[in-house]
Amino acid sequence: MQVKINGAVAEIPDNHSIDDLLLARKLPRDIVIIELNGEIIKRENWESLKLNPSDSLEIIRIIGGG
Amino acid sequence: MTFYDEIIGLQNTDYSDAFELVTASQIANILAKAELQPQDFLALLSPQAAFSLEEMAQAGHRLTLQHFGRTIMLYTPLYLSNYCVNHCVYCGFNATNDIPRRKLTLAEVELEAKAIAATGLQHLLILTGESRQQSPVSYIKDCVAVLRKYFSSISIEIYPLSTEEYAELIATGVDGLTIYQEVYDAKIYSHLHPKGPKRDYRFRLEAPERAGQAGMRVINIGALLGLGEWRSEVFLAGMHLAYLQKQFPEIEISISFPRMRPQFGNYQPEFPVSDRDLVQSILALRLFLPRVGITISTRESSELRDNLIRLGVTKMSAGSSTAIGGHTDAPDSIGQFEISDKRSVEEMRQTIATLGYKPVLKDWHDLNLGGEVDNAKVSIS
């Protein structure tokens, strides 16, 4: 199915959870924050929450900044 | 938070201790500073600072020129009524004084207005004693409605009002408030105001803030010099000004330095203030708050007033009478206090011009009031 990740269209397997996605993209889960369709998703829900077609996902992390 | 909270915080200030520590080099440093803090202001009120009076004068003169130019705004008081329920022991209108009581009728107000307007003055200060029965807010509104036809700016110096009442008067055409705390020292205040609504120190102290919230354009405060120790009184009045200036940046803030004058009742000031003390007070205040207006009334002699023009003063009363009907039918009746500078408006204008200053008779015209606007008069000449 197709979803939007950080503004770009991406193809992911059906029934993918957020954790599945992070694993596939080799992103350590402790360095990112997830916003799904404009809402922040708490870390404890990343395993159970399955993504749906056309979901818009923002994967955000902390970097150096002034 | 109101200024009352701030003054509570200041009431334990040990002034004599603070003054003793002031050194000559500290005063020199303060005079070279761009912006003064409250403790600098306090230092300038110390006996030590009196040795640097001329230096203070030069600095104060320069600051006043910088912010106000060579101008002196002129106004005159109009006493509407001397009925009063208060017992201020220092005042000629004290309720217990056996003097003829009178309140102007609207027709008489108009006659006084015409007589004053004929001198060219456009800024008027109207005064009453405190009597909600004889001179209620409705009476003052009626008077303002008459006076608006003759004056471009009307200030009130009456008993303290509620925010709503100030708003009502502003809607009628009042744009300025003068209210003196008389004495900031709460103990002395209580002693000098034994009876009447004026006993309420806090209600009076917070009156300028209420007027500010109501949208008053100009607010003028002061301490009646002679009632309390002048150094601390001027300090607290200055702190009050600084508070108002900070709280209401849109308001034109000014201060008067009224010294006790002989009056019916013959109260003798317990803390006399010399000319030198008065000059130090004015200069300290000018250096602390370079942008506030400073008012000197006809309580002071012509000679002193002429000298004060170069020492920070920006507003002066002229052609004054403190009696009811003083500009028309009763020039010799008993006033609130005795006038010292008895020069006419015309004489004042000439003197100010001779001293190299411009007498200003009008610096405000409210386009929202008074219907017809004479564009020729409003445009900048």
Place this chain on the structure above:
Amino acid sequence: MEDKLYIAGRQVDSRLFIGTGKFADYNLIPAVIKASKAQVVTVALRRVDFGTPEENMLKYLPPDIILMPNTSGARNAAEAIRIARIARETGCGDWVKIEVISDQKYLLPDNFETVKAIEVLAKEGFVVLPYMSPDLMAAKRMAEAGAAAIMPLGSPIGTNRGIKTRELIQILISEINLPIIVDAGIGRPSEAAEAMEMGAAAVLVNTAIATAENPVLMAEAFGQAVEAGRKAYLSGPGSTQRVAEASSPLTGFLRKE
């Protein structure tokens, strides 16, 4: 002498805040923080870039500091609010530096949008420190909206040009009853000291440290400059005397008393 900075009730031991952007290597950051003695440290949020390996920036920060995420990238109030909420989810705490920039040429902050963002975030319990163009009325609105401190710019971000807005910042220091923290434009320790001598509560420095030849040494220099400037402010400097002016005496008339 007791001289502590408090922001939103929390004691802050160093008046030098540092930013962590523009460092050649995150490995420098622990040493920079240590050398500067800074306690408040800013970070930013970005979308993950899948092209490059990700590392956990937070692991370079000591545990006892106050983290202050900024909302850089926000072009309006709504975006700043969104970024602030995300930042809180990272476990960075409640502090946030509001930075709304709609001008990409000079990178000047948008004071109007910033006020709107403060109104919302202060109500949500954030400790809001707005980055702003030094304007008295805007600062008052920000204080009313619930800001915990005000962070006026000394000159545009990253320019290292010093405190060009000196007169305007001085007015904020006099008139606003909140800590005034000079942010942006400070290029040298002497300029940080200047801000502190003026009475600023703190300064925030990033580019000048991050882009120095030796960032750790520069961080130490800034730390010392901020302390020196603060001490100078507290000691009440005797300013230079004005040139004496020959003028006639104004108080001569009093002598006959």
